[in-house]
Amino acid sequence: MLNKKVKAGVVHAAPVYMNKEESIRKVIDLISQAAGDSIELLAFPEVFVPGFPYFTNCYAPNAATVTQYAAESVVVPDDLDPIQGACHVYKMVVVLGISERMRGGNTLFNSIVTIDADGTILGVHRKVQPTWAERLVWGQGSGYTLKTYEPKGTGYRIGGLACWEHTINGARQALIDQGQHIHVGCWPALDILEGFEDSATSQIEALMKTHALTAQVFVLCPSSYVDETCLEWMEKNLGPQDKVKAGGGWTVIIHPFCTFVAGPYTASQDKIIVAEIDLSQLDLVKAYVDGAGHYKRPEIFKTDVDTTQRWKDEPDIVGPIPVYWERQ
Template structure:
């Protein structure tokens, strides 16, 4: 039977570099979405505690002034703010997807989390490769959490920002038969001279993802508020590189069609769309890239889901077994 539900995406500014403030504001948006009958709500990339726009405006040495506050306000898995968000999903009987700057001891990661409507964490993941200046703040993810989750709303997956420009990553997601995809974006506020960073090009990436993967795409988007602008911009040169607004949230159907009337780019709010997973079968009948429309005899993908760790801890048993290893040199002498 076809699964039908109502989806919502957020277009709003965070409370910049204030994690508790972000959580308070998010809970208000979650409550509103639930009251409007939504079964899932999605927030944009690094909405907690806001995307670090200063990385695009000044040299790294200048940006050190932001590091401590941003680090201390990044989200910790199972920390009090994390638990508040899970409880909000449960209290409002709604699935919750959000992007966050995740703090793991001394390192930060661009992360996405998915909670079910009972407040259970279904999936946390980290962006595989931070983009350009993001690498001055964030570490890499790996394939161990690159996944699509089977839920009562269908098979849900998540990617962040320019991961939607990575063809192999998209194909890996398609291979897991994704039905609902969350495409998290921070806002389209910087470098008006760069078309590739603007709303037209990047919303097209979300739209094409829906068309290529024959899935629904929820594309939440942040907004750069005047308060954020006042923190970030201190020179005329910086003012030329960033502006207030940049919100272009949307939801796309499995044929690539936009399903919402967009909000003005500087306006905060929620967008809603009715989802019918049955419509995916129509789109798939034309082109299923990992099924009848694939040619694995010509091209195929290597997908490594192994967790990568900088330290492998060996037990005494492991060390004992290594003593039995025999290594032969080029002179065939045992070592």
Template sequence: MQDNVKVAVIQDSSVPFDAEKTALKACRLIEEAAQGEAELVVFPEAFLGTYPKGLTFGAPVGTRLPEGREDFRRYFEGAVEIDGPELRSIEESAREHGVFIVMGIIERDGSTLYCSVVFIDPQAGIVGKRRKLMPTGSERLIWGFGDGSTLDAVDSSLAKVGAVICWENYMPALRQTMYGQGVEIYCAPTADDRDTWLSSMQHIALEGRCYVLSACQYLTRGDFGDDYNCVLGDSPEHVLMRGGSVILGPLGEIIAGPVFNERTILHATLARDTLIRSKLDFDPVGHYARPDVLSVMVDREEKKAVYY
């Protein structure tokens, strides 16, 4: 990690089901973060491609309704491909402003959608991708499962950067996989806006002795159109996701946030010396580990349905 890294966490909403407009909005937010001297910017889960909060996709147990299939068609069309024009525009913005981007996307690959995170270097473009290993609850209906081939943290000129998405953060072995790679900036794009999320993020910062940057959308019913079949309320003012984005230091200290019920950008400066000091009495994969008793095995092979 370089001596000091200036970071920003975006708390804002997608333009639901419109990847082109969301990409344009993301570029404006990147520019705003860069004006605050940010060198690394983290966006929430599913920012580019939409988190469909409150949508059931017409799937009661035992049947699927035609209107739910139409909801999925619309959702599918609003997702993005890794080599698509939306992410190209984000790459161009990263290059223009000299900012490293960590962004939650809904990735379309063939006929399946994945909740993913892309890492975008200002010089090299997309340098990594993480697919969510374990979609939560009804997310499993609409998102495919990732595999171990996308678990790598990313080396950048700023720091070793990793991403763990939403409730994946409750998977101890996955967290250990990040710590084992020496992650210094641990990004947690999420859709969890509960009060209890903060305690989880503080625990991870303490456990991993790393900086933790958690980004959650501020999303209202009014961000969606009138034809959105939301079961959580119809009032445009109804808050579907209230944020709670936060930046924490490697001893669990809150550096910025959490902020609720507004669109904002959190800024902070992260110091390499603080990381080193935090390891004095705890290193989860070093002097405080017991590999003779406990260890984690990671299968990094890509899993395919058909091998030729």
């Protein structure tokens, strides 16, 4: 039995679009705000730094725009020093979506970084399959980064996936098999995209509830919304568009039996959704369904995850990576 309660927060906010420095400053401000509410675990939306590349959905492919996006993407661990410092100061575990740029290179990934309460980077997960137009921007992550992590002294294991990566059942089962207790499903606003206005929220809710029940985990679902910094950047740099509108996003905390613990929140205003999650409740759920135990039926179903290193820098980003003053 994991007899522990965790005060968790999920961020519903817009980044400072295409501005790595200002978006990182906003991350630190939100961590500070969460600390004032005694939050122990804080989850941020998909690629919160420097924002989701909506331009891939609005304009013809343009390598120059991807080059600009790369310049504002995050190099691990260099650009994360101030966030690691904030986690250390406020004693907070943070899960943050970033567009990651390979150190010393140009390849980009849709990544999720997990930082411990002492500032240590526990590890980085790279989305294994970019979706649709995302393939113009991000490379494919590998099974090497498909991991869960146990923050020091907590006893719980946490892992995350990005957006439609949740449709890959093998990726979800890989986290289940590692004994996941808390899952972070990182999302951008999708219900403001042309063609997804009436379906995006239903899709996200279905995927998040599916993982909550099948993995027997609490799901933290942070989301961004589209604000004027995004729309103005695209119009100024790429011209008028009518494919993406302001607003959107769906932010919530979900119980393993699929009830809402907090949220959902959908307004176009920054907010941290907060709830105390009682991990001892997982035992009751697993009495019914245990996705890593009696409900897995391993004599019938086989899960084979290739965790072979694919990219040269993967051992460097799958932590632990200490805070910068310990790396000197």
